[in-house]
Amino acid sequence: MQFYNTLGRKKEEFYTVDGNHAKIYVCGPTVYNYIHIGNARVFVFFDVMRRYLRQAGYEVTYVQNFTDVDDRLIEAAKTTSESVEQVAERYIDAYFQDMDHLGVERADVHPRATEHVPEMIEAIQQLLADGYAYEVAGDVYYRTKRKTDYGKLSQQTVADLKIGARVEVNDQKEDPLDFALWKASKPGEISWETPWGMPGRPGWHIECSVMAKKYLGDTLDIHAGGVDLCFPHHENEIAQSEALTGQPFARYWLHNGFIQMGDQKMAKSLGNVKRVVDLRSEYSAPAIRYFLLSVHYRQPITFTKQVMEQAEAAVERLQTAVNNVQHLLKQAEPGDVKPVLTEKLERLSNKVKAAMNDDLNTANAISVLFEAAKLANEEVAQQANQGSLQAIIDWFSLYGETLFGLVELSEAEILDHEIEMLIEKRQQARANRNYQEADQIRDELAAKGILLEDTPQGVRWKRKS
């Protein structure tokens, strides 16, 4: 299994430090607002990565934080006259609702920054004691010059970064590249007491260093997030953590690409942010997942209406194939799975694995789902036996449902009696060649959201999506 490691900028064979135990930390949301489709890409994709690692035999510990204190939260609380805690609570709930809807599993631990302040203060004290940090008027800054490898993740030297000259001016800092570990609070703001006198709150980067260490140890196997976090957030995490422990912080750094809105960046200032909570009523969850997973994770994706409609159609093709198999299964001849089919399915499984092993190429892996759908449809047309149909269902259960969450295998719902009667009545009418009545009943059912399909395997029905 190979991953493209931002640290080193190349694909590397993946292996864990600790046997088959994979320790993963993913940067979670700052809970000052509803999450948007770009956030969802991170959470959906790395959730799929976790699922794949599990299928590949790893025991995964997956940690994803909530940043529940920062400038934006304080700002949001001010405008609604709430406490920072209330704002955080609301958007953490909203986060879980969005993720549940999209079929993203919970992390093993969802640590919150505000619940780890003592540990952060402890870490900052150690950095101060070891000369990696200095305090100015209640703020504490990390001294980036202290270690020579600062910039190794983003592959920029300290000199390069300075030439950039887009660093903020702050005459309190010894060096413009230094960043805040701790910020003194203004009166009335949320704050914690500190050993160095002034109350304040943690800087952004320190929480991830501290919480990752607490739940996963000094060295993580995988640290992941959006590509924008590469610098400065992840760079700074590395600096702090490695200053604290003397150990490599994370062995594989994975960064996913951005989502573009049409031809422009998605940004609040442009007013084109697509929130998941809004998308939920426009598109099905599988279609949103397909949109996010049908492109390799490091590539940018462009969000357009057309692409979403294509996603909807694509996913429907998969679901229809599964439905067709399940429909026939109820009335199929008993029998064992055909050896030829077993072989074909195994070949498809291997293709999925090969794609995923190659830097989690979900785009390629998903194309195999369509090959499987075609195979499924062929088997249905040939009136395959129970064993064969079940084998197809099992295949889709593993990859279509468990790995990618693009199809559902739940049992078809029970139709209510009235609808069953109508279907039966229409069959009578068709048998009597009374097509006018048959079509009328079909229209009637369509109005109730039930679509009928007359197939060589009998009448099928589905809910209008």
Added chain:
RNA sequence: GGCGGCAUAGCCAAGUGGUAAGGCACGGGUCUGCAACACCCUGAUCCUCGGUUCGAAUCCGGGUGCCGCCUCCA
């Protein structure tokens, strides 16, 4: 100014040295009372110029265009 990414059929998107996966849409056909589902058939020499090579979408160089990070934006 520094660092980095991208450019493949109408649209989306894989492919990183041996003559272009998959999906959506379009058209033709089979099936069907019709419709739907499904199946079959149909489409590209890969932004451009030059180089390396027996051979390049794939490697190197120039050009054009688009984009990201360097601003607590995933």
